[in-house]
Amino acid sequence: MNIVFFGSSHFAAPSLEALIREKYNVTLVVTQPDKKSGRGMHPSHTVIKSVAQGSSIGIYQPENINSKEAASVLKKQNADLFVVIAYGQILTQAVLDIPKIFAINLHASLLPEYRGAAPINRAIINGVKTTGITVIKMNRKMDAGEVFLKKETEISQTDTVIDLESRLSEMAAQALIEALRLIKDKNYKLVPQDDKEASFAPKLHKSDGEIHWEEPAETIYNSFRGTLNWPGSFTYYRGKLLRVCKLSVYPQELEKEKLSAGTVTHIFKDSIVVACGKGALLIEELQLEGKRKMPVQEFLSGHKISLGEVLGKK
């Protein structure tokens, strides 16, 4: 069975590694082009490219996967199946029609919930308790194809998007191998999604990371867990951007009368407590604009933060 693998983010890496380990015949790996990015705009390439290079599989990095040139490259592969995971470009029906069997996609949610670019982040931000991996047969509409198989996992109260993503990416690899066996044995059913149940998980923006102190502590904490990889949770301290790196809900009630949200209410040796719209949060690690990430204990050595100071003002 000839397989063409489409993937870009590191979420896809365990799946590609699994295919290689199980000795599937991956004839080509398609990934996003090298881009100049990061500080100094140095060129960088995707993790998937590194994995493919390690196994001397052919690599293809088209700017536009739906172009005529790309189509002719893909047709030459004589592929039975396309496997698409976190690739980063939308495939048109013309491309999806190339493989002899069909194209499958692995998506990090229980479809039809959380269709779209950021399902893992959004599930945590919304405080959802269960998520998973769904394997679908792709069609023209994004993440709307018939369901092949699903795998569930619980989201714990303290899971961050980084924990959950690495767990789901391993699950995706297992799900992919399972799916391939079913396809090989022609032993599968395709179940259409109920579009009425569909919800969407749009891409995150920088602004999704800004802490709104007037919200309840739980909400801010969920948002923190769900955006930890990017953009992270941040606020402002004396006009400078302050990134919060380690955060938890402060378990005690604030006994005083209502303090305005964002006020520093306690300063301990290695942490500070900040009042929210409801409840309070404990910050243990942070990073000031231009500085390294550091424990609050060290931060307090150099910054004379005082009780009653209000965070969040630009």
Added chain:
RNA sequence: CGCGGGGUGGAGCAGUCCGGUAGCUCGUCAGGCUCAUAACCUGAAGGUCAUGCGUUCAAAUCGCAUCCCCGCAA
């Protein structure tokens, strides 16, 4: 050549504009004190001020170059 911030005893910072004895909060070590605290008091050790070159009577501070760290933007 994308834009910007930074490198000062072990940690975090001030001092740099306007050149003139190396400072703060911690930590470490020694001694003291308290029923007790993130305790407290007294004392000590620990710095080629990222690196190199230059300007100057004199450079952490001014100029040029190099290395490294971080934020933004993608």
